[in-house]
Amino acid sequence: MLKSYVGKNVCKVDAQDKVTGQALYPDDIYFEDMLYLKIKRATHPHAYLRRIDTGKAEKLTGVVKIITAADIPQVKNFGLIIKDQPVLVGVGQKMRYMGDALAIVIAESKEVASQAVKLIEVEVEELEVISDPLRAMEKDAPLIHQDSNVLATHYLKKGDIKKGFTQADIIAENEYRTSTLDHVPLQVEAGVGIYDKKSGVIKLWVATQWLHDTQADIAQSLGLSKEKIRIIQPVIGGAFGKKEDISVHLHLALAAMETKRPVKLTYSREESMIAQSKRHPFIIRMKTGVTNKGYLTACQVEVIGDTGAYASSGPAVVHKGMYHCTGPYNVDNVSGVAYTVYTNNTYCGAMRGFGTTQMAFAYESQMDILAHQLGINPVQFRLQNAYDIGSSTPNSQRLTHSVGVKETIKGAAVMAAWKEGSP
Amino acid sequence: MSKLNIELTINGKKRKVETTTSTRLLDLIRDDLHLTGTKEGCGKGECGACTVIMNGELAASCLILAPQADGAAITTIEGIGDDKYLDPIQEAFIETGAVQCGFCTPGMILAAKKLLEENPHPDEEEIKRGISGNLCRCTGYQKIIDAIKLAANRLSSSDSGRGKKDA
Numbered sequence: 217m218l219k220s221y222v223g224k225n226v227c228k229v230d231a232q233d234k235v236t237g238q239a240l241y242p243d244d245i246y247f248e249d250m251l252y253l254k255i256k257r258a259t260h261p262h263a264y265l266r267r268i269d270t271g272k273a274e275k276l277t278g279v280v281k282i283i284t285a286a287d288i289p290q291v292k293n294f295g296l297i298i299k300d301q302p303v304l305v306g307v308g309q310k311m312r313y314m315g316d317a318l319a320i321v322i323a324e325s326k327e328v329a330s331q332a333v334k335l336i337e338v339e340v341e342e343l344e345v346i347s348d349p350l351r352a353m354e355k356d357a358p359l360i361h362q363d364s365n366v367l368a369t370h371y372l373k374k375g376d377i378k379k380g381f382t383q384a385d386i387i388a389e390n391e392y393r394t395s396t397l398d399h400v401p402l403q404v405e406a407g408v409g410i411y412d413k414k415s416g417v418i419k420l421w422v423a424t425q426w427l428h429d430t431q432a433d434i435a436q437s438l439g440l441s442k443e444k445i446r447i448i449q450p451v452i453g454g455a456f457g458k459k460e461d462i463s464v465h466l467h468l469a470l471a472a473m474e475t476k477r478p479v480k481l482t483y484s485r486e487e488s489m490i491a492q493s494k495r496h497p498f499i500i501r502m503k504t505g506v507t508n509k510g511y512l513t514a515c516q517v518e519v520i521g522d523t524g525a526y527a528s529s530g531p532a533v534v535h536k537g538m539y540h541c542t543g544p545y546n547v548d549n550v551s552g553v554a555y556t557v558y559t560n561n562t563y564c565g566a567m568r569g570f571g572t573t574q575m576a577f578a579y580e581s582q583m584d585i586l587a588h589q590l591g592i593n594p595v596q597f598r599l600q601n602a603y604d605i606g607s608s609t610p611n612s613q614r615l616t617h618s619v620g621v622k623e624t625i626k627g628a629a630v631m632a633a634w635k636e637g638s639p
Numbered sequence: 640m641s642k643l644n645i646e647l648t649i650n651g652k653k654r655k656v657e658t659t660t661s662t663r664l665l666d667l668i669r670d671d672l673h674l675t676g677t678k679e680g681c682g683k684g685e686c687g688a689c690t691v692i693m694n695g696e697l698a699a700s701c702l703i704l705a706p707q708a709d710g711a712a713i714t715t716i717e718g719i720g721d722d723k724y725l726d727p728i729q730e731a732f733i734e735t736g737a738v739q740c741g742f743c744t745p746g747m748i749l750a751a752k753k754l755l756e757e758n759p760h761p762d763e764e765e766i767k768r769g770i771s772g773n774l775c776r777c778t779g780y781q782k783i784i785d786a787i788k789l790a791a792n793r794l795s796s797s798d799s800g801r802g803k804k805d806a
Contacts, residue, residue, distance in 0.1 A: 225736070226733070227733050227734065228733070228736075228738065230741070231732070231741075232729075232733060233741075234727065234738045234741030234744050235716075235720075235729040235732050235733055235738060235745075236676070236716065236717070236720060236721055236722065236725070236743055237674070237675070237676015237677070237715070237716035237717050237745045238676065238721075238722075239741055241675075241678070241742065243669075243679070244669075244675035246670075246673065274719045281788070296725040312775075315682065318755060328665075329660070356779075366722070391761075399776075400679040400776055401742075401776055402678070402740070402741070402742040402743050402774065403678070403680070403688060403742045404679075404680070404775055451740075451741065452740060453678070453740050453742030454739075454740040454742060454776050454777055455740075456776070484682060485680070485682055485683070504684075540748070549662070550806055578669045609672070
């Protein structure tokens with residue numbers, strides 16, 4: 217077995233299906249008698265829904281049913297860490313970002329569903345739109361959910377931060393900001409659902425990264441046992457963290473139960489941009505101390521992560537970012553605080569690196585700034601501070617094996633053709 | 640949204656299809672002909688996932704209305720090869736690891752097909768230009784470029800007769 221495979225190229229099991237176009241992604245699945253869904257989304261990023269009128273849309277030929285929150289009073293909120301996201305926003309409830317769903321249109325064709333969405337009339341009472349997490353943290357800012365706009369606060373402490381800065385000869389203190397990013401997997405959110413009347417089982421073909429968590433979340437939201445939710449994983453057309461969150465799943469399940477017919481929902485790219493998770497933009501305030509000989513003594517960090525309208529993976533992403541505040545460099549004295557903050561932006565969740573890529577922009581910039589101030593070679597400066605076997609991370613994890621950062625730095629310097637005097 | 644009949648040659652077969660004035664060629668190919676190897680990534684002609692070869696030219700099928708394809712000859716990924724016969728480009732994509740999520744792969748292979756028909760010996764820059772209308776979010780493109788190089792080598796060696804002898 218080992219002799220046959222290790223050290224040899226093995227063709228991926230699904231590569232042939234993919235090069236011939238035979239691989240079935242969610243939107244490639246068709247059933248006889250299938251209906252198409254389209255979602256009526258929020259008309260304002262922060263507003264109470266005061267009226268929703270589906271009358272004109274329902275009269276359109278080909279519209280089978282329009283589901284609003286009034287039709288599903290038993291359905292509960294969903295969410296990966298905190299159940300704070302509504303399946304549909306009802307009258308008297310708040311829309312908190314432009315992706316919030318107000319109604320599910322079920323029609324005989326995609327075209328009719330799209331037309332019907334435009335005929336739904338909505339009246340809202342507008343509230344202050346909070347697009348800046350610093351505004352969200354102010355005392356007089358309106359609350360986006362029931363409790364504080366600061367959803368989670370995490371702390372980090374290692375050694376003695378005061379002593380660390382006392383030992384430092386040079387201190388660099390800077391603020392860094394990173395931007396919102398969409399993962400842009402080429403396949404947008406899509407899926408097909410079928411409700412089996414006999415067994416009461418809802419079958420969903422949706423590309424998803426957390427099958428079992430998603431199954432449990434759908435079940436709790438619908439008030440069904442997990443056995444009644446079956447997720448069948450089609451081929452995933454890229455995910456990168458964006459498909460960890462629920463997207464089309466609950467709307468498909470509700471429409472399938474309502475109509476007892478196969479249903480399909482495929483987002484447009486614009487809808488995916490507006491409604492589905494993003495990489496958190498971070499504000500990072502970092503203060504780093506170093507001796508004249510170029511050894512790091514202290515790192516103090518404050519992280520403000522804009523998680524948008526809903527928590528998603530935010531509480532985990534933002535504090536994980538903070539835990540990486542020193543990067544792969546030895547610092548004995550570390551102190552940090554990370555705030556995960558609600559705003560009316562599109563919610564942010566998991567994306568490759570889970571908070572660490574944002575932090576890398578800050579600590580690596582600090583390393584370059586400090587090397588410049590010290591007048592020493594930035595490669596050497598990194599190497600003399602880099603982790604080895606036995607080093608401990610900001611949360612005091614002792615590294616016991618597989619520490620390759622010095623080789624990586626050396627290799628990167630060679631590949632970048634770095635030489636003395638390079639920026 | 641009036642209905643009309645069109646006739647087109649798709650992967651060598653003549654097809655008569657009823658469509659509408661507002662149906663995109665992409666929807667006709669996917670929803671009516673069920674050739675779902677042609678993908679929709681953006682609906683704006685930016686990503687290349689919906690690429691087909693239409694009358695010998697690469698085309699974004701999301702930007703073409705179905706009636707515009709009346710009388711056209713269209714090749715989709717299903718016309719390039721199948722389980723019984725893989726095109727050398729398809730083989731090269733598998734062997735070099737150029738396929739990850741695979742969603743861009745059909746469009747990439749069609750772009751590569753067109754490139755190699757016009758220029759059997761492209762250099763790296765020419766390959767990059769050849770696939771510049773196709774986005775990939777997984778691979779970083781290098782293995783796709785490797786695949787096209789490998790396919791070009793194999794196709795040119797089979798032109799000289801060696802490949803045919805082996806077969």
